[in-house]
Amino acid sequence: MTTVAPTTWQPLEPALSVRRVLTLERVLAGEPEVVAGAGQLDRPVRWVHVAEAADVGVMLSGGEMVLTTGVLLAGDEAKQTEYIRSLHRAEAAAVVLGLGRAFPAPPEVMRRAAERCGLPLVVLHRPFPFAELTEEVQSRLVRRKFAAVSLSETVRTALTGLITAGAPLQRLLDEVARHSGCPVVVTNLAHRVLVTAGERSAVDDVLRDWERIARQAGGSAGDGWICTALGGGGERWGRLLLCGYRGETATGRLLADRAAEALVLHRMLSGGSAHTWEEQSAQCLLTDLVRGAVPARQLLPRARAAGLPVNRRTFVPLVVPGVDPARLDRVLRVLGLSGLAGELAPGVTAVLLSLARDQYAEVLTAHFASRLRTESGAPGTVVAAADPRAAWDDVPAGLREARHVADAVAESSAALDLPAVVRLKDVHLRGLVRLLRDDPHVQAFAERELHGLLCDTEPELLNVLRTYLATGRNKSRTAQLHHVSRPALYRRLETIQARLGVDLDDFEQAASAHIALLAHDAQQR
Template structure:
């Protein structure tokens, strides 16, 4: 850890001391250095005085013991002055008297060159009083810094004992410093950040977009590593803000230490991995961004490049008995999908919040290079390329005890090239959920690869449109009225009530131009199937060869499935 940073009194502060103003001070040169910190005060005399300085002192002198400019060669005085300014004092206070009636020219020139304030006193003062007052100020500042450091340390220790969330710790560090703070991982992906202005993420967004280390951080930014036991997990950065009594770097280092301890307890780094994604999904789905540029910056800083990429929203869920705890299922699904998009693709994953999608569902935002087949909107003959990769990864990861009936369902939204369209793509598949694919798990717009079923929004636009409108009262009423006679008939018992009319209608609507295939899907003989169709037409009072009727009943069935 670096030495304690102290809010030292400045040269400007010292010039305001009554003990110094009594000497009628005049600033001869070095106005640019008035904000230099004064770490001590030292009275010097003689040609050996510069060797006693460490730098940063307020030097008080009358020139006693210096070469007489009238008798000695100018070179001797110039050498002394050079040694004095080389010691880098905060400022030099030169009291005029009988020996020097004005500041020596070499001293004025040297101080002007180095930007060191040179103050000339026209009246005699007591140097001891000035040094006492300066030392009081310095010691008070040191004590304030120590107290501030202890307060910050106690606060962060308490957060650690409370196992406070990482994002809350970052917010507290930011509040302490009064400046935006960003926590990034070793790959420069933003894990957590404070503040409401996403412009602070521009540096990290550029880095994730491939601009090497991104644009340089502002000069006023302070950055420290987050590391422990030889492992460096990331960086903690504070952007421009006010000074802190304990020192900005000290506060950040204490914060980084607290974060490192929490990271040690999370050997897999899952907390860091999930935190950034959850915050991004929350901001994106709740509309907490002022515009597309801000949303793009947040996504890019979180590890999802946007510019010039093919973007997809998707959901991934497990169906059936997994044979183990849901947390293991979620971990395997997320890891398999990350591997399936690697190495050129990027993915952000988070569990679906309640009410956004079904249980055991992961939300995914995907980014691929242009023309990557995994970002294709078309279904391959067997399965989608991304589903094939996912099935391959799952086959290597699933426990041997996983029941045969379990499978993963990947639902892929429409392709996008801009952030808003990407979020809309995710929202539609999340709200729609998994459109049933039947016993064979293969239907138009869907396919299967190993233990993975896949559906594409672009292949079944009507299904996703209707299911995205689920919950609209008018749509629910329309479905209930349109299918009501069939539902009532199926619910009745006795002769002439087979109880399968809704299922038969679904098979017919899936293949309206091929009744033989529809009969096969309904698992009925052609003659029985035709009887059922005739009964359906009679009960509903419709002609099932009419295109508008087919469309209306398809919408009604889709709405009923989702209800």
């Protein structure tokens, strides 16, 4: 996979508001004074318009800061009042009145009208060339417009480069989080969290009460929550949210739109993948639980946001070898069970059932295993189960126990008749040996007991010994499975006994060889 270096980017200048315009050096030279609408100074300024016409309101489209000397309004209070009202109706950002011959002092009629309308009215106590202010503001607006386009292209280029390099979905979201400086969350239409990115503690804060705040945020940008739809071909299938974005709303929407475009493209290009985003979300959560690198308590918000009920529940950890997560999800839906399914390793899928406290865990687990055998068409499908866990903190140990049972089952003889649900007590000696396989004493024991056969480049004798012990030292069955005559098998068994220095007719010596062989096989796997 090609490595894509992080792109450099510069944040946009803060949006021009009435308040910011009044702090510009050129404006301060005119000694500005806000005489009305002081609570509305954070209105964005889209443009600056110099006009002396009494009916200037009809020429505006909203967001303008109007500069005037009021020469055509002097002496007519009705005109002054209507002038302010017309600017309010046109949604002007503010009006700046230069004091002079027309108005040597702030006009009280205009002040009262502006206060009623909530329109900022600013007077300049010193003569001020309006052209300088117009030039300053317009140049800043143009620079911001260009910077916004540049940022848009920077983000698009970075994300497209990652997609071209084959980067996973998480890498794309990490890049979006880096640009936005806030948690990024991707959900399906039911608000179930699929992927997150951003600083871990900030993401956990967002997910702690996810369903409530996600539904409240909806599609609005209140409190820095910016939401954009994910979909294509007239069909929506998800949402992307910037959670707590601290920059300007327009910039946040731009980032969210660029991210949405990239995610849609990524989904299209990976349409042939075996894993959907939902499966990847479950896989990441279950893998993190099994590894134990992060305390289970810290993963609780992610589980809740992923749609898993966690309050006052009983958790049943399962591992199912050889069955893909999509099939397991279907069985969960058919049975109406709450749970997550995801791959822990190729061909090994974990399932975490979440049951109400009054439900019978063993009965429902057996029902799940039975239905899975029917759905998969494989009567030999085995579900490895750990004991139910009443506390979330015990779930990681339960998943590891179920994984251990599944591995022990995989190492069992094909002739072993197993029930649909296998637990730790069902794997007997094989399970114990597998637990101890990494112990140096066990490893040394296996090497010592089997040394005479392990040095042989031909594995046939080791295979004969494995079959002979697995069949309970049944010579007829062993000869049949290896397609040899009984006399030929006797000769091979004599060779095995000679090389190992044991008597396989002696139960204790045979048991010792069997345990050593189980340990050797477990270590090899």
